[in-house]
Amino acid sequence: MKKLMLIGMVIALSGCSVFEKLVYRIDVPQGNYLEQRDVNQLRVGMNKEQVAYVLGVPVAENVFANDTWYYVFNMESGTGDDYRRSVTLTFDDDKLATYEGDFDRPENFDTPLDQ
Numbered sequence: 001m002k003k004l005m006l007i008g009m010v011i012a013l014s015g016c017s018v019f020e021k022l023v024y025r026i027d028v029p030q031g032n033y034l035e036q037r038d039v040n041q042l043r044v045g046m047n048k049e050q051v052a053y054v055l056g057v058p059v060a061e062n063v064f065a066n067d068t069w070y071y072v073f074n075m076e077s078g079t080g081d082d083y084r085r086s087v088t089l090t091f092d093d094d095k096l097a098t099y100e101g102d103f104d105r106p107e108n109f110d111t112p113l114d115q
């Protein structure tokens with residue numbers, strides 16, 4: 001009887017790993033979802049309101065340096081294909097000065113909107 005219970009417990013506990021692929025897991029997106037077409041609209045000299053209109057409000061701002069905005073997007077996929085994208089924008093006198101990120105640098109970034 002003890003052997004039967006032991007075998008039953010081993011089968012029950014091993015079932016968790018055996019059927020892991022069959023368990024549905026949801027995707028968990030977090031942060032600012034951005035696409036290349038959104039980033040392509042950025043231009044040097046844009047003010048903070050214009051950038052917020054194009055990309056939305058950043059998910060995180062640097063408390064000690066209000067002139068740096070961080071756009072971060074994490075996708076924890078249920079299939080295990082997790083990925084992360086981030087964009088860092090720096091302002092100088094409330095005007096967009098620099099762009100760094102996982103997306104391609106906008107082709108017309110150095111061309112101000114005025115021209």
